[in-house]
Amino acid sequence: MTRIGHxxxxxxxxxxxxxxxxxxxxxxxxxxxxxxxxxxxxPFYSKTVVEEGExxxxxxxxxxxxxxxxxxxxxxxxxxxxxxxxxxxxEPRDRxxxxxxYFQGRDKTDEPYFALxxxxxxxxxxxxxxxxxxxxxxxxxxxxxxxxxxxxxxWPIVSHTRGDGIRRDRVFPIIGKSVxxxxxxxxxxxxxxxxxxxxxxxxxxxxxxILFPICGRSNLEKxxxxxxxxxFFRFTHGERQDxxxxxxxxxxxxxxxxxxxxxxxxxxxxxxxxDGMYDxxxxxxxxxxSDKYQQAHVDVSRKKALPFFFFEExxxxxxxxxxxxxxxVSKGWKIWPLMSWQRAGEISRFRILELWPVSNVAPLERNWxxxxxxxxxxxxxxxxxxxxxxxxxxxxxxxxxxxxxxSLLKGLLAYRKEGDAKTVRxxxxxxxx
Numbered sequence: 001m002t003r004i005g006h007x008x009x010x011x012x013x014x015x016x017x018x019x020x021x022x023x024x025x026x027x028x029x030x031x032x033x034x035x036x037x038x039x040x041x042x043p044f045y046s047k048t049v050v051e052e053g054e055x056x057x058x059x060x061x062x063x064x065x066x067x068x069x070x071x072x073x074x075x076x077x078x079x080x081x082x083x084x085x086x087x088x089x090x091e092p093r094d095r096x097x098x099x100x101x102y103f104q105g106r107d108k109t110d111e112p113y114f115a116l117x118x119x120x121x122x123x124x125x126x127x128x129x130x131x132x133x134x135x136x137x138x139x140x141x142x143x144x145x146x147x148x149x150x151x152x153x154x155w156p157i158v159s160h161t162r163g164d165g166i167r168r169d170r171v172f173p174i175i176g177k178s179v180x181x182x183x184x185x186x187x188x189x190x191x192x193x194x195x196x197x198x199x200x201x202x203x204x205x206x207x208x209x210i211l212f213p214i215c216g217r218s219n220l221e222k223x224x225x226x227x228x229x230x231x232f233f234r235f236t237h238g239e240r241q242d243x244x245x246x247x248x249x250x251x252x253x254x255x256x257x258x259x260x261x262x263x264x265x266x267x268x269x270x271x272x273x274x275d276g277m278y279d280x281x282x283x284x285x286x287x288x289x290s291d292k293y294q295q296a297h298v299d300v301s302r303k304k305a306l307p308f309f310f311f312e313e314x315x316x317x318x319x320x321x322x323x324x325x326x327x328x329v330s331k332g333w334k335i336w337p338l339m340s341w342q343r344a345g346e347i348s349r350f351r352i353l354e355l356w357p358v359s360n361v362a363p364l365e366r367n368w369x370x371x372x373x374x375x376x377x378x379x380x381x382x383x384x385x386x387x388x389x390x391x392x393x394x395x396x397x398x399x400x401x402x403x404x405x406x407s408l409l410k411g412l413l414a415y416r417k418e419g420d421a422k423t424v425r426x427x428x429x430x431x432x433x
Contacts (some may be wrong), residue, residue, distance in 0.1 A: 004287065018419060024351060025370065025387075025389060025390055025391050026371050026373065026390055027041065027042055027371075028040070028041055028042075029370075030043070033252050035050055035051075036048065036049045036050035036051065037049045038366075040366065040367065042367055042368070042370060042371055043059060043060070043367050043368055043371060045057065045058055045059075046060075046366045046367050048366065052068050053066065053067045053068035053069060054066075054067050055067075055366075057363055057366060057367050058365045060364075060366070060367045060368070061077060061363065062077060062410055063075070063077075064074065064363065065129075067087075070086055070087050070088055071083075071084065071085055071086070071087065072084040072087050078099070079098060080097070080098045080099075080101050081095065081096075081097045081099070081212070082094070082095060082096050083095040085108075088131070091106060091110060093105075093106055093107060093108050093110070094106055094108065095125075096169070100117050101116065101117050102115075102116060102117075103115040103116075103117070103121065103123045103126070105124065106332055107124040107125055108125070111124065111340030113131075115134070117134075117137060117339060118134070118136060118137040118138075119135075120134060120135040120136060120137075121133070121134070121342075128145065129143045129144065129145055130144050130145055130146065131143065131144045137155070138152070138154055138155040138156075139153070139154060140152070140153055141155055146163070147163050147164055148161060148162070148163030148164075148166055149161065149162055149163065150168075156172050157171060157172050158170070158172075159170055159172070164216065165180060165181035166179070166180055166181075167179040170188075171177070172191065173190060173191040173192075174189070174190065175189055175190075176188045176190070176191065176206055180346070182200055183199070183201065184197055184198065184199050184201075185198045185200075186198075192210075192212045193211065193212050194209075194210075194211060195209065195210050195212070196209040196210075197207065197224050199208070199220060203221060203222070204220050204221045204222045204223070205220065205221055205239075206218070206219050206220035207219055207278075208220075208225070209229055210227060212230055213229055213230060214229065215227055215228055215229075215230070216230050216315055218236075220238070222238050222239040222240060223237070223238025223239065223240060223241070224236070224237055224238060225237075225243075229247075231245065232247035233245055233246055233247050233248070234246075234248065234334050240256055240257075241254060241255065241256035241259075242254070242255045242256070243255075249263070249265050250263075250264070250265050251263065251264060252269075255322070258273060258274060259271070259273050260272045260273065265285060266284065266285035266286075267283070267284065267285075268281075268282070268283050269281065269282050269285070270282075276292070276294060276299075277293065277294050278291075278292075278293045278294075279291070279292040279293070280292075280293075283419075284404065286306060287305060287306050287369050288304070288305055288306075289302070289303070289304040289306070290302070290303050290304075291303075291304075294317070295314075297316060297317050298314045298315065298317060298329055299314070299315045299317050299323075299326070300312065300313075300314050300317060301313045301314075301315075305377070307336055307357045307358075307411065308335060308336050309333070309334070309335055310333065310334040310336070310358075310359065311332070311333040311334075312330075312331070312332055312333075312359075313328065313330070313331045313332075314328070314329040314330045315327060315328055315329060316329055328343075329344070329345075330342070330343065330344040330345075331343050332355050335354070336354055336355075336356075336357050337353055337354055337355050337357070338353060338354060339351065339352045339353070339354055339379075340354045346380070346381075347378070347379070347380040348378065348379045348380075349376065349377070349378045349379075350376070350377045350378075351373050351375060351376040351377070352373070352374050352375040353372050353373065353374055354367070355372045356368075362365045370390075373387075373390075374388070374389060374390075375387065375389075382398055382401075383396055383397070383398045384396065384397045384399075385397075391409070391410055391412065392408065392409060393406070393407070393408055394406065394407050394410075395407075401418070401419075402417075402418070402419055403417065403418040403419075404416075404417050405417065407420075407425070410428070411425045411427075411428040412426075412427060413425065413426060
């Protein structure tokens with residue numbers, strides 16, 4: 001099983017109460033399962049351990065550290081990041097970044113790098129670049145992607161790029177030129193007021209220009225476009241697509257082999273891509289949304305009435321059966337900030353309150369969600385459990401074995417029945433068998 005699978009099973013066990021645990025829930029928790037262990041002193045610290053590694057959180061999202069197999073990562077807010085790709089290597093590929101000022105590490109070719117922004121240095125594997133060097137940014141800089149090299153002076157004003165079949169030069173926004181051999185040649189003068197292009201694609205060559213904000217024209221072998229007051233009015237007709245903006249963004253219509261889109265914004269809109277790959281509809285943007293899309297072997301359906309309602313259902317894609325008969329993998333809904341319900345396989349959970357307004361994430365579930373959960377009902381492995389006001393009231397019922405129990409304040413007053421055996425606790429002392 002993958003590491004994500006181990007963590008998911010352990011998290012479900014913790015949230016649904018199917019793990020052996022001890023503590024004063026939700027502030028202190030210590031859980032052991034076949035998949036690993038979980039320890040928390042909420043909201044200050046939590047530790048999740050599975051076969052392939054562990055996760056530590058300190059006042060999440062303040063600090064988080066993950067160790068899996070031979071890889072280590074850590075993060076403090078969004079500013080400090082470390083990533084050790086091979087922890088047991090003598091000189092591993094690693095990163096130690098304090099954004100946006102300090103960059104130090106070793107790239108996949110074992111070459112070290114260092115930079116202090118904006119003073120100077122070199123950064124590797126950053127912002128899609130293989131290397132990025134600068135001195136007193138933005139005064140001088142160099143970058144490289146594969147064999148394409150760029151030199152900048154007073155970025156973004158002066159730029160010079162050369163590579164295999166690639167030539168780009170600009171003195172922004174006065175003049176600029178970009179060439180990709182046998183593909184296109186693009187120019188601008190006093191950007192954005194004048195831009196033009198020549199296309200050399202086999203079977204679809206042509207020219208285009210835009211005089212912003214007045215008008216524009218594109219004339220290719222397979223497509224013709226007119227712009228009026230760009231980008232507000234656009235009329236495109238061709239073999240690949242037909243597109244109308246009249247005016248953008250209020251009316252948008254696109255028709256092609258791959259995409260079908262119609263927006264009457266902000267009242268209603270729909271966008272479909274591929275054969276069921278993606279289908280999104282909105283009403284009264286940005287309040288009401290409906291999404292359907294494919295994810296690996298699963299079809300996902302989501303409905304949202306922002307910010308108060310969220311629904312999601314995942315079905316296993318079984319092409320030999322009608323869609324309405326596909327197996328439901330998981331299902332759930334949330335009414336923010338009141339309550340939520342979810343089911344994954346044979347495990348279900350209902351709880352009150354739900355203070356997080358968007359989709360819950362694993363670190364939130366580990367460190368914060370239990371603190372504001374006033375009522376929880378879970379159904380797992382044939383056992384129905386209910387908790388009210390954290391540990392104030394707890395009950396369990398297992399109909400198949402004729403077992404039931406409840407407790408007030410962990411035994412101030414409690415009752416347990418299993419078969420014909422009955423037990424009562426008063427002031428945490430057992431009174432009968």
